[in-house]
Amino acid sequence: MNFENNLAFARALDEQDILKEMRNEYLFPQQNSKPFIYLCGNSLGLQPKVAREVLNVQLNNWQNLAVEGWFDGDSPWMFYHKELKKLMAPIVGASAAEVCPMNTLTVNLHLLMVSFYRPKGKRFKIIMEAGAFPSDQYAIESQVRFHGFDPKEAIIEVKPREGEYILATADIVKAIESNADEIALVLFGGINYFTGQFFDMKAITLAGHQVGAIVGFDLAHAAGNVPLELHNWEVDFACWCSYKYQNAGPGGISGIFVHEKHSVDQTMNRFAGWWGYKESQRFKMEKGFIPEVGADGWQVSCTQVMPMALYHASLQLFEKAGFMEKLRSKSKILTAYLFFVIDEVNKNLGEEQYKIITPKNENERGAQVSIIAKANGKLIFDELVKNNVLGDWREPNVIRLSPVPMYNSYEDVFLTGELLLTISQHLK
Numbered sequence: 001m002n003f004e005n006n007l008a009f010a011r012a013l014d015e016q017d018i019l020k021e022m023r024n025e026y027l028f029p030q031q032n033s034k035p036f037i038y039l040c041g042n043s044l045g046l047q048p049k050v051a052r053e054v055l056n057v058q059l060n061n062w063q064n065l066a067v068e069g070w071f072d073g074d075s076p077w078m079f080y081h082k083e084l085k086k087l088m089a090p091i092v093g094a095s096a097a098e099v100c101p102m103n104t105l106t107v108n109l110h111l112l113m114v115s116f117y118r119p120k121g122k123r124f125k126i127i128m129e130a131g132a133f134p135s136d137q138y139a140i141e142s143q144v145r146f147h148g149f150d151p152k153e154a155i156i157e158v159k160p161r162e163g164e165y166i167l168a169t170a171d172i173v174k175a176i177e178s179n180a181d182e183i184a185l186v187l188f189g190g191i192n193y194f195t196g197q198f199f200d201m202k203a204i205t206l207a208g209h210q211v212g213a214i215v216g217f218d219l220a221h222a223a224g225n226v227p228l229e230l231h232n233w234e235v236d237f238a239c240w241c242s243y244k245y246q247n248a249g250p251g252g253i254s255g256i257f258v259h260e261k262h263s264v265d266q267t268m269n270r271f272a273g274w275w276g277y278k279e280s281q282r283f284k285m286e287k288g289f290i291p292e293v294g295a296d297g298w299q300v301s302c303t304q305v306m307p308m309a310l311y312h313a314s315l316q317l318f319e320k321a322g323f324m325e326k327l328r329s330k331s332k333i334l335t336a337y338l339f340f341v342i343d344e345v346n347k348n349l350g351e352e353q354y355k356i357i358t359p360k361n362e363n364e365r366g367a368q369v370s371i372i373a374k375a376n377g378k379l380i381f382d383e384l385v386k387n388n389v390l391g392d393w394r395e396p397n398v399i400r401l402s403p404v405p406m407y408n409s410y411e412d413v414f415l416t417g418e419l420l421l422t423i424s425q426h427l428k
């Protein structure tokens with residue numbers, strides 16, 4: 001598309017946007033009585049307007065039904081997670097049986113590694129991307145230590161080439177192949193939190209399987225952002241949070257995926273709890289854990305009704321938007337427009353003041369654009385916030401801006417570019 005850097009052009013794109021009404025389903029934070037241009041859905045998605053109402057429904061159920069709420073009412077809590085499973089599945093490309101809402105992300109990463117990181121003999125290593133989100137690094141280090149290994153020996157990090165930010169798929173595949181018989185687990189992010197790079201998950205999964213390793217993904221930045229085909233790609237396991245692109249609120253419930261090929265494997269280690277027990281017999285309260293078939297068998301504790309109500313409401317908005325297809329089409333153009341307006345800022349300044357480290361190729365990124373300012377990065381970020389553009393700052397030097405197709409507009413993107421130019425000119 002031939003973009004133009006003016007308000008009329010941005011508004012014309014908004015006019016044609018078939019998802020434009022979705023924006024009205026969300027609440028925008030305000031500053032000085034003006035809504036923010038919110039470009040921080042990669043960190044915490046906006047509150048759906050219906051959130052308060054769905055919490056009230058559950059508070060009323062609790063008030064009126066109390067313990068009977070587990071089995072009575074319009075959607076008894078005992079089976080409530082099933083309503084979410086149906087809506088989560090199309091977002092990650094899975095069957096409903098392969099996904100389940102539960103716990104929080106890092107907790108699920110641990111629970112899944114308990115099952116899927118099975119070091120044996122010299123096959124004890126985990127391969128991951130260098131610069132993964134710290135919680136993943138800590139989780140993986142602590143898991144390898146738990147098995148008695150030294151993280152320095154047991155963890156292989158794949159790094160970008162000298163002077164680059166982005167990982168080449170060929171380098172990831174090569175790293176897997178060159179450590180073929182030592183790798184127990186390939187564990188990558190779907191999208192890297194810092195650069196916004198969307199990894200070639202299909203190629204990574206294939207490479208991992210070809211050397212006999214298990215392959216899992218942390219999809220914190222990918223689920224609800226880019227289309228995924230976890231089942232078809234034969235990914236073994238994955239987990240994600242719901243509070244970023246899926247707008248389910250701070251600390252919201254996490255989701256897990258376990259491929260159906262593992263769904264009846266009773267030989268795996270699990271840190272079990274009663275909610276993962278075979279559902280039809282759970283209340284017999286018998287000795288000896290029998291897991292429920294599918295992802296549900298990884299549940300530990302009883303249903304967290306309030307966070308699930310928020311996730312459910314948000315998933316219904318994804319259903320209204322037609323799940324990922326239209327969102328992704330808009331996202332590609334919206335993010336390309338952000339690339340364009342930043343490029344225009346550089347042109348207007350007569351120098352590359354802003355370097356984008358996110359891949360330009362639309363198939364290698366989601367909604368996030370990570371920018372390094374040549375100078376005054378934090379100051380520029382603070383000025384953006386003061387002037388009602390809310391992205392986020394990631395140490396040591398990156399401004400992340402995420403135009404989210406669910407609720408951001410082309411006008412948001414144009415105005416951000418305009419403001420960035422004004423700030424930059426004042427600082428010159």
Ligand SMILES: Cc1ncc(COP(=O)(O)O)c(C=O)c1O
Pocket residue numbers: 104105106107133135136189193218220221241251
């Ligand atoms: C890639 C990634 N992994 C893990 C986490 C941690 O998630 P939680 O605090 O929900 O466990 C985050 C949080 O932003 C993340 O971005």
